Amino acid sequence: SFPAAWTKLPLPSYGGHSMLKAEHVNGWLLAILSVSILVVCASACCTRHVAKYFVDPRRGLHKYVLLTLICLFIPGPYFHDGLLQSFKTPICEGMRLSNADFASLFVVSSFTGILCSPGSLMISRFGRTRTAIAASFLAAIGSSVTTLGFVWTSLAAMWLGRFLFWLGLNVLLMVQTILVYDLFKGRGLSCAMTTIVCSIRLGGSMSYPLSGPMLSQIGIVASLWFSVALVVGAFLSTLLFGYLFRWTATARAVRPMLERRTPRSSIEFSLIKHLPKTVIIFLSGIAAIWGVVFPFEVVGDDMLQREFGYSADNAGFIIAAAPMMSIFSPALVPFLGSTLHQKLVAFRLGLVTLMIAFLVIGIFQLAILGVVLVGFGYAVSVSASYSCLPMVIAASAPEDEHQTHKKMEKLAVRMNMAGSGFSMIVSNLTIGVIKDHASYRWACFFLAGMATCGVVSVSWVRCFCPEPVWLPSEPSREMEETPTPGETEQPPNLHRPCSAGALEIEDEYYQASA
Numbered sequence: 001s002f003p004a005a006w007t008k009l010p011l012p013s014y015g016g017h018s019m020l021k022a023e024h025v026n027g028w029l030l031a032i033l034s035v036s037i038l039v040v041c042a043s044a045c046c047t048r049h050v051a052k053y054f055v056d057p058r059r060g061l062h063k064y065v066l067l068t069l070i071c072l073f074i075p076g077p078y079f080h081d082g083l084l085q086s087f088k089t090p091i092c093e094g095m096r097l098s099n100a101d102f103a104s105l106f107v108v109s110s111f112t113g114i115l116c117s118p119g120s121l122m123i124s125r126f127g128r129t130r131t132a133i134a135a136s137f138l139a140a141i142g143s144s145v146t147t148l149g150f151v152w153t154s155l156a157a158m159w160l161g162r163f164l165f166w167l168g169l170n171v172l173l174m175v176q177t178i179l180v181y182d183l184f185k186g187r188g189l190s191c192a193m194t195t196i197v198c199s200i201r202l203g204g205s206m207s208y209p210l211s212g213p214m215l216s217q218i219g220i221v222a223s224l225w226f227s228v229a230l231v232v233g234a235f236l237s238t239l240l241f242g243y244l245f246r247w248t249a250t251a252r253a254v255r256p257m258l259e260r261r262t263p264r265s266s267i268e269f270s271l272i273k274h275l276p277k278t279v280i281i282f283l284s285g286i287a288a289i290w291g292v293v294f295p296f297e298v299v300g301d302d303m304l305q306r307e308f309g310y311s312a313d314n315a316g317f318i319i320a321a322a323p324m325m326s327i328f329s330p331a332l333v334p335f336l337g338s339t340l341h342q343k344l345v346a347f348r349l350g351l352v353t354l355m356i357a358f359l360v361i362g363i364f365q366l367a368i369l370g371v372v373l374v375g376f377g378y379a380v381s382v383s384a385s386y387s388c389l390p391m392v393i394a395a396s397a398p399e400d401e402h403q404t405h406k407k408m409e410k411l412a413v414r415m416n417m418a419g420s421g422f423s424m425i426v427s428n429l430t431i432g433v434i435k436d437h438a439s440y441r442w443a444c445f446f447l448a449g450m451a452t453c454g455v456v457s458v459s460w461v462r463c464f465c466p467e468p469v470w471l472p473s474e475p476s477r478e479m480e481e482t483p484t485p486g487e488t489e490q491p492p493n494l495h496r497p498c499s500a501g502a503l504e505i506e507d508e509y510y511q512a513s514a
Contacts, residue, residue: 067192069240072199073237076203077203080224082207082323083211084146086208086301088102089302089312090215091150100429106295107428107429110421111163113166132242135168135169135172140231141164142165145165150224174413187333194330197382198328201324201326208301208319211312272411278395281457284453286389287419287423289420292451293374301316321368332380341462346384347388349380350380351458354374354377356373357373370444393408395465
């Protein structure tokens with residue numbers, strides 16, 4: 001039968017040696033379990049004086065601990081998605097799917113980006129922490145349903161799984177971006193966003209080179225279930241984030257005092273008609289990145305095997321060069337600039353690099369060079385664009401209306417998900433149709449044209465958007481949803497006037513409750 005036949009595929013090993021054996025996987029799992037036990041034991045042995053640096057929101061280290069957990073939201077899900085992309089050939093042949101049918105799996109996932117814009121009201125209703133946990137859990141359910149759909153050879157079940165998976169993942173990406181915008185400002189925001197990009201692409205960069213060895217050694221079904229386990233691990237990281245961010249006794253006592261006594265910055269979709277034209281055009285430039293890079297990675301592994309003659313192992317290692325370039329994103333921070341126009345120049349440079357990359361593949365047939373340029377262009381354009389999005393909004397928001405600026409910022413994040421989802425739908429459908437009637441070479445020309453549209457959008461913003469008159473230099477203290485009545489209760493000795501001494505809570509209280 002099909003599932004039994006495809007669990008072991010006689011693909012060639014890399015260099016004549018087995019790259020990944022079943023016992024190796026078991027060894028890695030045992031090593032991860034051992035490290036986890038050591039971490040838990042070390043945490044239990046930590047004194048209260050050490051623990052307070054992790055749980056106290058007033059400590060600088062606390063913010064970076066949260067950033068580390070935020071970075072762990074996405075790599076596992078992206079590993080699962082990248083593995084599914086790399087298994088295009090066995091999935092299509094085993095389930096008798098055309099290129100358009102396989103592309104539909106990613107059209108369904110891209111469609112969830114459009115739904116995230118109105119569906120993001122749940123973030124304002126339930127708060128960031130609860131939304132992140134629920135979205136991560138939904139992604140874990142979706143990855144499991146997708147794998148079961150493959151086992152049952154049911155395309156409809158895989159559609160449902162992909163829909164659930166990407167609906168949760170897109171919401172999680174929105175929450176991740178909003179949290180980083182609230183935690184960091186200025187140069188710190190650039191560093192944080194490049195770290196986020198590095199963590200996101202880490203999952204995809206590991207899935208491509210491991211796909212061939214995993215397929216030949218442990219089988220496609222076991223490989224997919226292994227990726228599902230990583231998605232569940234991402235869900236556990238959201239639980240730990242919620243515990244440190246909101247649920248410890250220290251966070252419940254301190255965070256309400258650190259929050260500004262201003263109305264909550266909720267989403268107001270009525271602001272769409274007041275959103276400046278420069279912001280909308282800027283978001284179209286970001287959508288161009290998503291519309292060219294991710295659809296290309298969906299078919300990149302198959303393209304290298306069918307049209308360039310690479311083996312499954314070699315194709316996986318080559319296509320992995322694109323996301324691997326993003327691992328070095330933090331090193332790009334000094335070169336992105338500090339002003340809005342400098343970041344826009346870096347954004348445009350990244351899009352121009354993407355355009356050149358697809359022309360190199362389509363015209364000169366230089367696959368390896370093209371893939372490397374795709375990775376470099378994505379790393380530069382994404383790092384520059386997301387770090388300057390608040391600056392573009394600040395350039396058009398009134399200086400005395402900070403709340404309006406924050407609302408526009410959150411609305412722009414949601415509109416970005418909708419626009420990026422639409423661009424990926426168009427690209428995935430178009431590439432599927434092109435491949436059924438022509439070759440991947442023409443698909444590269446289409447992607448180069450879409451990258452050119454992004455260059456035009458960013459150039460327009462660069463010409464007509466002025467430098468922002470004001471920029472928030474300190475992280476916003478309005479970090480989370482309004483706490484529940486039980487969470488706002490504080491000890492009697494904490495009810496003091498809001499002054500410099502109000503933030504100096506007695507160490508005795510922390511020693512008793514940390």
